[in-house]
Amino acid sequence: MTEAIAARMTGAIPTLASLSFAETSGFYSRLGxxxxxGxxxxLLLRRDEVRLSFWLTGNRRVPQSTSCWIEVTGIDPLYRRFEALGIVHRKGHLETKPWGTxxxxxxxxxxxxLRFSETGTDAVEPAEDG
Known part of the structure; x- marks a missing residue:
């Protein structure tokens, strides 16, 4: 009897909506x-190991209902850079979440x-003794 090979997922490429590929390319070039x-x-974009794909829509509501997570290292300097660009969501400021990111x-x-997340010992504030 042959043993089954375990399936393993190794990555994902989110597909987001765009109202204009030119505007999307310009915005994301500011992010590196x-x-x-295209x-x-x-439209397919890349920074480091992250790829994002986009499809065109004429419906402005579609991108306003779409999101994705991007795992990063070095979240603090990334946050400072994006905050300086004025693009941090009004309710999305950098914080440590209860689940440890x-x-x-x-x-x-x-x-x-787009939600940026860092996991690991450097990203998690120490728990208080209770």
Missing amino acids: FSVLH DLSF REFSIVDCHGNL
Whole structure:
């Protein structure tokens, strides 16, 4: 009898909505992303190990109802950079969450919410003794 090989997920590429690929490319270039591919119906961006894909929509409500998580290292300097750009969500300032991650959120030029999260011993504030 042959043993089954365990399936393992190794990554994800979120697909977000865009009202204009030119505006999306411009916004994300300010965040350090570069264009890997772009045509009339699909845009693929990359920064470090993260890829984001976009599809065109004419409905402004779609991107305002979309979000994704991006795992990072070095969240504090990233937060300071994005805060200086004025794109941190009004309720998304950097904080340590009860589940042990440090997180903040931004909103892109069309309303997509991106949540940045760092996990690990450097990201978690020590628990208080009770």
